[in-house]
Amino acid sequence: MRGGVATVEGVVTAVGVASWLPRTEVFPWFGLDIGGTLVKLVYFEPKDITAEEEDEEVENLKNIRKYLTSNVAYGSTGIRDVHLELKDLTLCGPRIAQLVEVQSNEMGDLQLRKLDELDCLIKGVLYIDSVGFNGHSECYYFEHPTDAARCQKLPFNLENPYPLLLVNIGSGVSILAVYSKENYRWVTGTSLGGGTFFGLCCLLTGCSTFEEAMEMASRGDSTKVDKLVRDIYGGDYERFGLPGWAVASSFGNMMSKEKRESVSKEDLAKATLITITNNIGSIARMCALNENINRVVFVGNFLRINTISMRLLAYALDYWSKGQLKALFLEHEVRFHFQFVSLSNKLCSRYSSPRVSPAFGLLTDHLLAPQGYFGAVGALLELLDSA
């Protein structure tokens, strides 16, 4: 069976859970990942669908498919990541959704299947890497991250991925140690994640979108907000081997009234970004040391349109580990448009007929759950696998 996977996301406004009715083989198949802030939907559409199969799809479903595949933007802010579509996938074997009853219905008769989110995340990451990103390498790293002039993005071969530390930065952050496809463990998590960056930016700058916050950050100067080692010691603090440029106290300059009055919103946004990113880098580095793993893969929506954080993570990991740890990133995080949409409502309203209940692999978020598409991809795969 050949098909394409489209990726779509939107803001969660209502998380509904449908009851399961036994149901099979109706296209399209969706992998849905409902996170703290975003819904990520991955949609599998067979290309070799037969006329009979086509006939089985009722009008309503056709509309949905049409809606999803013919649009690039949904509503006012929802968007389709056209550039992330994986074309010409060959799915092996018969994949028939086997539907299992899980929870009661709040979303009409939409059939939802709840899957283990970590399973889905891992599955998604490994799958996307294995199929490659439309011929390009999915995984990459920054060479010479501590040298701005020589720093460049290079592909990384994730052929033998294990062990790896997977740091998933969504609203919050979860860190998993992955030893094999089946053997992985949730190591820790932190509540200081993308949601914290966005939330603090909204409060500090009055911005209303992530994109806006990011854009402000890119123009700001965090050193006006943060107190650096050199602000205290005049230079490096040699006794502890601390370089003068290191941040000694995030927002430390904001203890002073004069300095509070002299910083811009952009500076505050940048400082927030740097604070959150450095902290994630720090925790990831400590986990990698404790787990004795030297490859750290950063994924999650926080890193989208966020080269600043990626470069900083690469730098921080390299610098503080004296080159022992390597930060890796995946292409599916990279995007240049970023908007939100209330997609789920639309989905709900469209899937109202009990006769058309496409199978959803529903993925819920938790403290540290997948925010990028890997969860949704994994959910879809899980669904296909279980058929």
Place this chain on the structure above:
Amino acid sequence: MRIHLHTDEAGRGAGLAFKMAERGGRGSGGHGSLDKSITLPPDEIFRNLENAKRFAIDIGGSLTKLAYYSTVQHKVARVRSFDHSGKDIENEPLYEISVQEEITARLHFIKFENNYIETCLDFIKDHLVNTETKVIKATGGGAYKFKDLIEKKLGLKVDKEDVMTCLIKGCNFLLRNIPHEVFAYQKDSDTEFRFQTNHPNIFPYLLVNIGSGVSIVKVESEDKFEWIGGSSIGGGTFWGLGALLTKTKKFDELLQLASKGQHTNVDMLVKDVYGGACQTLGLSGNLIASSFGKSTTADKEFSKEDMAKSLLHMISNDIGQLACLYAKLHNLDKIYFGGFFIRGHPVTMRTITFSINFFSKGEVQALFLRHEGYLGAIGAFLKGAEQDNPNQYSWGENYAGSSGLMSTSPDVYPMQRTRSGTFDMFEMDRLERPLVNLPLLKDPSTYIPDTVDLTDDAMARKYWLTCFEEALDGVAKRAAASQPDSVDAPERAEKFRQKYWNKLQTLRQQPFAYGTLTVRSLLDTREHCLNEFSFPDPYSKVKQKENGIALKCFQSVIESLDSLGWEERQFALVKGLLAGNVFDWGAKAVSDVLECEPQFGFEEAKSKLQERPWLEDSYSQWLERLKEGPPHKCALIFADNSGIDIILGVFPFVRELLSRGTEVILACNSGPALNDVTYSESLIVAERIAAMDPVIQSALREEKLLLVQTGSSSPCLDLSRLDKGLAVLVRERKTDLVIIEGMGRAIHTNYYAALKCESLKLAVIKNSWLADRLGGKIFSVIFKYEVPCK
């Protein structure tokens, strides 16, 4: 990192005219006297300045800590044996008592707001007369800022010391010297402060210092420590970000806001993501999934309180998590937290403790220090005092001169939250001799001297505080009466009464102020207060008299014991030991009885004793042991009272042990406490007895009976702080029996103490409330013979 934290609020000090009169005195308890008067720092704060030397100063973002070393002149009571040769000893007192001046060393630490620094320096300048000091050691961020001011005002050269080195030196010093320095913070418990016993080995540990940033230091030994990491998210982040979010300028006000807020309005919780009570990965739905995750909107207002709380949670959790990761990597299980971010704030200690418990799954303990604010100053002082070798001595907290830990809970004591506006003091006395563990303690790291924790047991606390309050007038009267020739004795006695009364009131409010509150700490505090007002030994005359009277009966008691058969004699000896414990021999009625009919008093005491079976009674096992077992190699006896107790109770018992071939180490207090026999008194008593009794005489001569001092001046007994000489002797003589007598030593303390050798704890319960608690009546007998399980 302890970082220069100056701000508009904290940094105004230098130019500010003095407002101490209005601001001082909001503290409680011991600081009450500050209320009225102070336009200058009072004598009570900068005490003993005239002999001060070796100054050190730690200037933080808002608080200054000053340290100096001084000598204190004490009155001490000395006893000296008369030369009785050829005299009629019947009508002479047994020995001579004289009050002498003694000079001891004391460390003073004072904490005050930077605002007061100029006036404080002026005051010091005016009162510093006899000092040859040329240099002041300085640490903390403010040391740079105030360098010129200090040099100008004091005429001393400022010698800067590394902040972290000072912190760690200070921390080691406190951990080694101050009992109950360390506590764990317990949420939602009657006793929020869970004080820790001093572990004999304090290393290794992790020190997490939360200033404006966070420094994580691994301390492996006295001189070896390593900065292993840090974080920029610290107190400065709370303050700076908090000020931006809430428009609240002051750190303490931010904390106050936080204590009133609901973080769940701002944070996205796990259950917000999942809906309902869904559990994933065993994580509770109430955990924070994303800090500030609900504020991702431009069109909603959030309350200052909620944002401050969310910020506090975010920072405390983050620090806790990083600290755990470092602790795990370096295989450490103790983390001490310090720095201005903590500063005794319950809400901060609570969130950090929660975070450490959560992230380490209970494997790592978050610990806090009572004198955390003084670490830097202590360290800087020690750097400057190396030639005095302060580390060679043992030091003890002076309860009379220390403010104690104030409650900082903004909910409970809103006014006290501003205590940084008052002065806080901490004094340590240098003890004459180094103190160590009794080598026979089964497990020094888990040994707790005190039987009842009064911070824990509210009912017992109420009883004992009242008990000490009611006894206070009498103690003050006795103190005044003990110095009939002194004109100002009544005045000093009244000052003593007030001081101790204030301490008791502080302890009613804040039982945790000086560590775990115990009967022992109440007694010790009283002794410290008595000393403070030059009442070194109010019982000296009473003891002298009683010793004299008891000595007269010694021979007849021995004769009657010797006339008994072996088994009867053993019982009579034990009864004699107990009888010495029956009466408060200080009571006038009793001494009257004793004077005319001493033998009768002793017999009457015996008759008061509870009949066997006693409340705690393992006498039969003891007798069996004496009958069947080989004689003990060496017995260590901790004696209690002067007079009847030591002379007619302990010495006959010692004599019997010696006769069995057991060597005896008789340990008495180094300094006076109540009517307890002191080491120097015991020497005279032993000498007198030796003159009458050949067994004692030859034992002393052959060093089979050894008199030693405990190193303590407490009516109770802490087996983890004993004179080093005693410990050495105990080991050398292969001591295999420990005898502890008296309520203070065997019931209030050590009732549950586990030893490596056989032990005998005996006492008569002379307090009906306590007897009732233990399930007996007044004059119930405790006879606890214990053999360690093999």
